[in-house]
Amino acid sequence: MYKQIAANNPIMIHLKTYSSIYFFIITLFMMGVIFGAIVVNSLSFTQKEDLDFYLSQFFGQMADGEVAASEDLFRQSFFHNLKYIGLLWVLGISIIGLPLIFIFLFMKGMVIGFSIGFLVDQMEWHGFLLSFVSVLPQNLIIIPVFIVIAVLAVGITMQLIRKLFTQRTTNIQILPLFSKYILAFVIAIIVISVAAGIEAYLSPSLMKSVLTVN
Structure with a gap:
């Protein structure tokens, strides 16, 4: 009974269909996170001092309540993530944008890895707490959205390539596929609005609490 339900579950069907792409995308993203953390150690003393100065200023303003x-903050976060996801989405239907999807996803992981790595490197346990409340909450929502959109973008690119080069033998229906692709983008917009709300209304309060206590 359970197997029959799972077999008819659209999410399970999706995961089974794109399992190999998910594995590759998640691995690529994690490599970006690790690389970003490693880059922190390659910074010179002067570069770390400069970044630490700006970071201290920002946290000082945060503790004093002098923030936007x-x-x-909601608008900035929402439109930043919307542009990023929108770019991945467009690259998925451009066919030639496949390598760029991988590059942008790797860079996203690198930015997150660098942010966490720098905070921990400069502030140790305090930096870990700050990264936990400032980077993690919204990214727990944003990262899965990026990964799903990237997987769908790669998947539709591969389908379009197959349709383009095997016109006589393929049974791929482009219109239903594209309709689902649009629906996924609409759902992604709704989800990133939730993430932007967390980043704008929850994260600053958590950061201020950590900075005040410590």
């Missing part, structure tokens, strides 16, 4: 309004 939550509404502005």
